[in-house]
Structures are given as structure tokens and as C-alpha cells.
Amino acid sequence: SFSEAEVQSARGAWEKMYVDAEDNGTAVLVRMFTEHPDTKSYFTHFKGMDSAEEMKQSDQVRGHGKRVFTAINDMVQHLDNTEAFLGILNPLGQKHATQLKIDPKNFRIICDIILQLMEEKFGGDCKASFEKVTNEICTHLTNIYK
Numbered sequence: 001s002f003s004e005a006e007v008q009s010a011r012g013a014w015e016k017m018y019v020d021a022e023d024n025g026t027a028v029l030v031r032m033f034t035e036h037p038d039t040k041s042y043f044t045h046f047k048g049m050d051s052a053e054e055m056k057q058s059d060q061v062r063g064h065g066k067r068v069f070t071a072i073n074d075m076v077q078h079l080d081n082t083e084a085f086l087g088i089l090n091p092l093g094q095k096h097a098t099q100l101k102i103d104p105k106n107f108r109i110i111c112d113i114i115l116q117l118m119e120e121k122f123g124g125d126c127k128a129s130f131e132k133v134t135n136e137i138c139t140h141l142t143n144i145y146k
């Protein structure tokens with residue numbers, strides 16, 4: 001669980017990213033798809049996935065980037081309430097495990113890209129403030145597979 005100080009600094013860090021949820025969410029996905037092309041195999045129904053330039057313009061990628069960031073934002077609003085935090089994370093994890101069949105190694109990949117982007121845009125303190133959140137998300141998502 002998170003201390004009051006951890007909750008405050010994680011929220012402050014996340015707010016900077018979430019101001020531009022669609023652009024930043026899209027940037028995270030485009031980086032995942034280009035640096036880890038195997039992750040594209042889950043998105044064969046998305047059009048225009050051949051180059052980063054195309055992906056950045058894609059309404060499907062942009063919409064999905066926004067959706068992923070909205071889900072993280074909901075979790076960030078409940079860091080001080082484990083039950084509510086898991087109430088958001090568990091059903092999402094179930095869907096990724098059973099319906100979407102996402103290899104759980106990809107959760108660490110996307111979380112590391114989120115942290116990388118935070119560091120590039122807002123600096124090392126911002127990244128450091130959010131690491132515990134991405135660790136919690138990855139740990140719980142991966143535990144659902146066990």
C-alpha cells in the first residue's frame with residue numbers, strides 16, 4: 001500500500017502525463033509497437049500499423065492510447081484505497097488474461113515505456129514518483145495469471 005506522501009507525489013507525477021492523455025497514451029503505444037513488434041500481433045484488427053508515422057495518425061491507436069491512460073487514471077485516483085484500486089485492476093487483468101490472452105511479460109514492457117516517457121518529458125523525479133504505481137500494476141496483472 002501507499003503512504004500519504006507516496007500517493008501525493010504519484011498523483012502529481014501522473015497529472016503531468018494525463019494532461020495530454022491521448023498524445024502521451026499514443027506515444028506509449030507507438031513506442032511499444034515499434035520497439036517490440038511482436039506486441040502488434042494482438043492488434044491485427046487495427047489498420048495502418050506499418051510505420052510509426054501511420055500509427056500516430058491512426059484513430060484506433062489514438063483511441064486505445066486514451067483508453068489505457070483513462071484506466072490508469074482511474075487507478076491513480078484510488079491509490080489510497082486498495083480495495084477500490086484492485087476493483088479496477090482485477091477485472092481489467094481478467095480480460096487481458098482470459099479473453100485477450102496477452103503474454104504477461106508485455107505488462108512490464110508497457111509500464112517501462114510509460115516510465116521512460118515520464119523521465120524524458122518531466123525528469124527523473126517524476127519517473128521515481130510513479131515507479132511504485134507501475135510496479136503495483138504489473139505485479140497484480142501478472143498475479144492474475146498464476
Ligand code: HEM
Nearest residue numbers: 039042043067068071072095096100102106107110111137
Ligand atoms: C484492451 C488497459 C496492457 C492489449 C484494453 C482496454 C483497457 C486496457 C482499458 C479496454 C478494455 C475493454 O474494452 O473492456 C490496459 C492497461 C495496460 C494494458 C492499463 C497496462 C498498463 C496491455 C498490453 C497489451 C494489451 C501490454 C498487449 C501487448 C490489449 C488489447 C485490447 C486491450 C489487444 C483490446 C483492444 C481492442 O480490440 O480495442 N486494455 N492494457 N494491453 N488491451 Fe490493454
